[in-house]
Amino acid sequence: MSLLLFDLAEVNRDQLTSCELKLAALESWLKNLPLAHPEGSCQALSQFLEEFNQLKFLPLRRLEWLNLIQPLVHQVTQGLDTGSHFEQEGDLAQNLQNLLAQGYKRVVNDLLKLRDQLPPPILARSLLQALYNALKESSALILRSCLLSVNAPANTWQELNLLYHLACQSRLQHKNLTTNSPKNCEEAYFQVVLLALIQAETLRSDEVTLVYPLLAEAAALLNRLAEDNPNQLFIISAEHQYIPQRSGLDAQNAKPTPPQKNTHPKGRGLSLDTRILIDALNTHLAKSQLSKRLSQHLAACLGEANDRITPRIETNDPIELVLGLRSVHFHMNNKRPLESLVAGGNLNEKPKDNPFITASQDDPWSAAFDAGENTSNGHIQLVEMQTNLSTSLDEELNKRHPIYSLTQVNASATGYCIFWQGEEVPLLKTGELVAFREAVSDPWQAGLIRWVKDVQQGLQMGIERLGGRMxxxxxxxxxxxxxxxxxxxxxxxxxxxxxxxxxxxxxxxxxxxxxxxxxxxxxxxxxxxxxxxxxxxxxxxxxxxxxxxxxxxxxxx
Structure with a gap:
């Protein structure tokens, strides 16, 4: 049984199958990992850590081994996170990172068991390392969930809160371990707490990646309060399995949390006041490396609940717009037809209703090529014909799904006011699905036309963002x-x-x-x-x- 109620494997092994219980043997084994193949390295490391977490090992030696393994785990999970099969590779990365986090939690668990037997300086130094790394590795599980929509262990928030609570009890939460953020246990914990509060589900993955490092720095501006403090804006409590959320949410707006048996001791809840953080964010808005819209999104999510009207910034920046569900689908699907998403469909398949595609048996050049009559002249003409067909197809699809180049009137955290000049089109109406992007290099984001009104020399429309993860x-x-x-x-x-x-x-x-x-x-x-x-x-x-x-x-x- 685990002393601290962490979800840890039972310790029942005396040996490892991968290497001897010598540091030199571990270093040799790590050098031979196939790092060029992340999936193979992940499988080897996962098997190793599963056994290692069941190994009868002194906590100081376990910590030393884990610190050697940690950089390799980060390298492998980074390779998996950027792979092409997000579901499979994301789950593999989650499992590996969770095993590493369990290893550090085992060290925390065992150090506290031996706290009366270890010299205080050694205990404090080792416990600080274990708590900090356990917090960082567990936080990475939630970050990956937000980036790739893969699952994290159901008890992740409970154990994160417990790790932070132990750091506070040991007066180690402010002890810096590095000069880079997060520098200490407190920053590591509140970095991921802020991630949960900024509605990461509505942001694009690249926006989450951009914001996350800044949240560690912002953690110092949070005001921590007692759980029942009347000035609270956000709360972390056992009632909601320690998932951070806005205080005073009614039943309709509250995020549903699955009922779980709470086996952790009470008294670990706390409240947060973000007013100082919001003031700093608004003060440095012009100097921020974030876009105006993203900065406003953070301010709206972390501000007071009764301030529903987000500030609007006057602008005449360009914006591109696509109108209607089918056109939005086409462009957000990388200009591929619907058939590319149907099981068994060919990603390069041409739309069946395209007038420019004809049967290959009616094409003499195709027939000659298939029969092996690949003369130089015939091959050139075949390539030219295919190029012309491709160009004609692109022109037809662009006509069916046009992109409109427009101008912003103002922007806020929740959307845009856009000026439409020229002839109206039937899809320009309230309730229509749209996609927009501010630059050609940006991915398309979905939106909704909330209102349309006549103005001098054209129309204005209000576009509400629907989030970046559709x-x-x-x-x-x-x-x-x-x-x-x-x-x-x-x-x-x-x-x-x-x-x-x-x-x-x-x-x-x-x-x-x-x-x-x-x-x-x-x-x-x-x-x-x-x-x-x-x-x-x-x-x-x-x-x-x-x-x-x-x-x-x-x-x-």
Missing amino acids: QPCAVKPIIKIGEQRDFMPGFLIPELQVLGIPAGLITPLLPFREGQKVEISYSQGVEKAKLFKLVSSPGAFNQFELEPLGVKGLSLH
């Missing part, structure tokens, strides 16, 4: 009797289990309805789900909360 998919209703439906364009909204955010789905208005079962085809395969709850229907599309029906569930990346 993933294009193909969806169709499951019909047992009657004519089957074809796949239609839709968007998956990732589940963030560690923050209590359920999965969602955006569909066309018809034929989808609440309670219906659907088949979803996307980059990770085909899954079935139930349209559990209609969240909103602003006019041109529906947004549902999803309930996965398969054993695997919906892993969205």
Whole structure:
């Protein structure tokens, strides 16, 4: 049994299968890891750490070994995080990082068991290292969940809070271990706490990556209060499994948290006041390396709950806009047709209704090429014909899904006011789905037209951001009797289990309805789900909360 109720493996091993219990043997084994192949290295390190966490080992030696292993784990998980198979590689990285975090928590556990037998300087120094690394590795699990929408262990927040509580009890929370942020246990804990409070589920992954290092520096500006302090803006409590959230949330707006048996001692809750942090953020807004919109997003999320009107910044910056669900789907799917998302579909398949594609058997150059008559002249003409077809196809698709170059009137944390000059188009109406980007190098983000009004020489429209994590998919209703439906364009909204955010789905208005079962085809395969709850229907599309029906569930990346 674990003294501190960490979720740790039972210690029952005397040896390791990978190497002898000598430091030189470990160093030799680590040098031979196939680091050029992250998956192979991950498998080897995971097996090693599983055994190591069950090994009967003194805590000081365990800490020394873990500190040697840690850089290799970081190198391997970084390689997995940038791989092409996000679901599989993200889960592998989570498992490996969790095993490393468990190793450091084992050191914390065992050091406190021996606290009366170790000299105080050695105990304090070793405990500080173990607490800091356990906090950092556990925080990385939540960060990866926000970046890749993979799962983190259900007890991650509880154990993070317990680690910070132990650091405070030992008066080690402010002891610096490095000159880089996070410098100490307090910064390491509140860095990930702030990540949970800034609505990371609404941000793009690159925005989360940009903001996260700055949150460690911002931790010093947080005012920590007692759990029942009336000045609290946010609270961390056992009632909500220590998941940070805004205080005073009503039942409708509160993030759902799965009921769990709370086995941890009470008295570890605390409250946060972010007013000083917000003042600093607003003061340095012009000097910030963040965009104005992202800075405002942070201010809106961390500010007082009753301040719902976010400040607007006057601007005439350019912005590109795409109108309508099908066009938004096309551009957010990297200009690939819907068929590319249907199971078994070819990613390079041309749209079936494209007028420029003809049967290959009617093409003499294609027939000659297939028969082996690859003369120099014939090959050149074939290439020219394919190039012309490709160019014609691109021109046709660009006409069907135009990009409009417009100008911003003002911007805020929640969206934009945009000026439309020129001829109106039918899709320019309230409730329509749109995609926008401020620069060609930026990824497309989804939005919703909230209002349209006439102004001098044109129109103005209000665009509300819908978050940066929507993933294009193909969806169709499951019909047992009657004519089957074809796949239609839709968007998956990732589940963030560690923050209590359920999965969602955006569909066309018809034929989808609440309670219906659907088949979803996307980059990770085909899954079935139930349209559990209609969240909103602003006019041109529906947004549902999803309930996965398969054993695997919906892993969205």
